[in-house]
Amino acid sequence: MNEVDWDSLTFSLTKTDWMYIAKCNLGDAWVPGKIIPYGNFEIDPAAGVLNYGQGIFEGMKAHRTVNDRVVIFRPEENAKRFQSGADRLGMPPVPESIFLDAVEQVVSANKKWIPPSGKGALYIRPLLLGTGPIMGVAPAPEYTFIVFVTPVGPYFKGGLSCIKLIITDEYHRAAPGGSGGVKAIGNYAPGMMPSKNAKKNGFAEVIYLDAEYHKYIEEVGAANFFCIKDDIIYTPELTGTILPGITRDSIIQLAKYFGFQVIIEKVSAEFALDADEAFCCGTAAVISPIGSITHGQKTKVFSSGNIGPVTQKLYNSISGIHSELVEDPFGWLHEVDLNLNLQY
Ligand code: PLP
Numbered sequence: 181m182n183e184v185d186w187d188s189l190t191f192s193l194t195k196t197d198w199m200y201i202a203k204c205n206l207g208d209a210w211v212p213g214k215i216i217p218y219g220n221f222e223i224d225p226a227a228g229v230l231n232y233g234q235g236i237f238e239g240m241k242a243h244r245t246v247n248d249r250v251v252i253f254r255p256e257e258n259a260k261r262f263q264s265g266a267d268r269l270g271m272p273p274v275p276e277s278i279f280l281d282a283v284e285q286v287v288s289a290n291k292k293w294i295p296p297s298g299k300g301a302l303y304i305r306p307l308l309l310g311t312g313p314i315m316g317v318a319p320a321p322e323y324t325f326i327v328f329v330t331p332v333g334p335y336f337k338g339g340l341s342c343i344k345l346i347i348t349d350e351y352h353r354a355a356p357g358g359s360g361g362v363k364a365i366g367n368y369a370p371g372m373m374p375s376k377n378a379k380k381n382g383f384a385e386v387i388y389l390d391a392e393y394h395k396y397i398e399e400v401g402a403a404n405f406f407c408i409k410d411d412i413i414y415t416p417e418l419t420g421t422i423l424p425g426i427t428r429d430s431i432i433q434l435a436k437y438f439g440f441q442v443i444i445e446k447v448s449a450e451f452a453l454d455a456d457e458a459f460c461c462g463t464a465a466v467i468s469p470i471g472s473i474t475h476g477q478k479t480k481v482f483s484s485g486n487i488g489p490v491t492q493k494l495y496n497s498i499s500g501i502h503s504e505l506v507e508d509p510f511g512w513l514h515e516v517d518l519n520l521n522l523q524y
C-alpha cells in the first residue's frame with residue numbers, strides 16, 4: 181500500500197527511503213559516492229556550512245510521463261549551475277558525470293515515490309556542503325555532496341490559480357557582486373520574514389526589486405519573473421543578482437520557437453504594473469500565473485481567475501513536455517533507468 185495520497189500532494193517533505201552521499205577533501209578530486217538509507221548524518225559543530233553558510237543546493241523534478249517513462253528536465257543545466265555555485269563559494273565543483281549519476285541513482289532507488297503521471301513529481305534536492313571543521317572564515321577542509329528526493333505537488337496553494345504578489349520596497353534578495361546569481365543556501369533565510377509577512381497580509385509571495393536603483397523587478401521569492409504586453413514577452417536580464425533559472429531559459433527558448441518576440445532587459449515595476457499578463461516560474465513553481473501585483477498604494481489586477489492566453493500557452497507547452505503530452509522540440513528530457521543495478 182502506498183503511504184502517499186497522490187491526490188493531495190503539496191510542496192512539502194515526505195521522507196523517502198534512500199539518499200546519495202559522497203565526500204571529498206579540499207584539494208582532492210571527487211570520486212563517486214554511494215546510496216545509503218535516508219536519514220540523519222553526523223556533522224562537526226565547527227563545519228563551514230553551519231558557521232559560515234558554505235553550501236549550495238539544486239532543485240529538479242523527475243516526472244512520470246504519459247508513456248510511463250520517468251524523465252528529468254534538463255538536469256545537465258542543474259549540474260552546470262551547481263558547478264558555478266561551488267566555484268563562487270570556494271568549494272570543489274562536483275563533476276557533471278558524478279552529479280547526473282547520483283541523481284539517477286537516487287530517483288531509481290526511490291522509484292516507488294514517483295507520483296503517477298499528472299499527479300505531481302519527485303523533487304530532487306542535491307546539496308553541496310562544507311562539512312569539515314574550520315574556525316577562520318575560509319573554505320572548509322571537507323565537503324559532502326548529498327542528493328535526496330521527495331514527492332511534491334504544487335508550490336503555491338491552489339495549484340494553477342492566479343497568485344497575489346506584493347512588491348517590497350524594504351527588503352532586497354541580492355546585491356551586485358553578492359551571491360544572488362547562484363543557489364547559495366544563505367540567499368534563502370533572509371527572504372523568510374518578508375515572505376511570512378506578505379502571507380499574513382494575504383499575498384502568496386513578495387517581488388524583490390534591484391538593490392541599486394530600487395526600481396527594477398528581480399525575482400518573485402524563489403522564482404523568475406515574466407510579463408507580457410501587446411503579445412511581447414519581457415523578462416529581467418541576468419545581471420548577476422538574479423538566479424539564472426532553467427525554467428526561465430526554457431520559456432525564453434519555447435516562446436521564441438512559437439514566434440513570440442522576447443525582450444530580455446531591465447523590467448521596471450512601473451512597466452510590469454502596466455502589462456497585460458504576468459507569471460513567475462521555476463522548477464518548484466513551474467509557471468504560476470500572477471493575478472495581481474500590489475506596490476505601495478497601487479494594485480494592478482491582471483486577472484481574478486482566468487489565466488492569460490500567452491501564460492496558458494507557455495504553461496501547456498512546458499508542462500506538456502514534462503509529461504510527454506506534447507513534443508519535446510529541444511530534446512530536454514533525460515530518461516532515468518529505473519532498473520539500475522544499485523548496491524545498497
Ligand atoms: N530564482 C530563485 C531564487 C530560485 O531559487 C529558483 C529555483 O531554483 C528559481 C529562480 C528558478 O530556477 P529554476 O527554473 O532553475 O528552478
Ligand code: COI
Binds near residue numbers: 464
Ligand atoms: C526550485 O524551484 O527548485 C527551488 O529551488 C525553489 C525553492 C523550493 C527554494
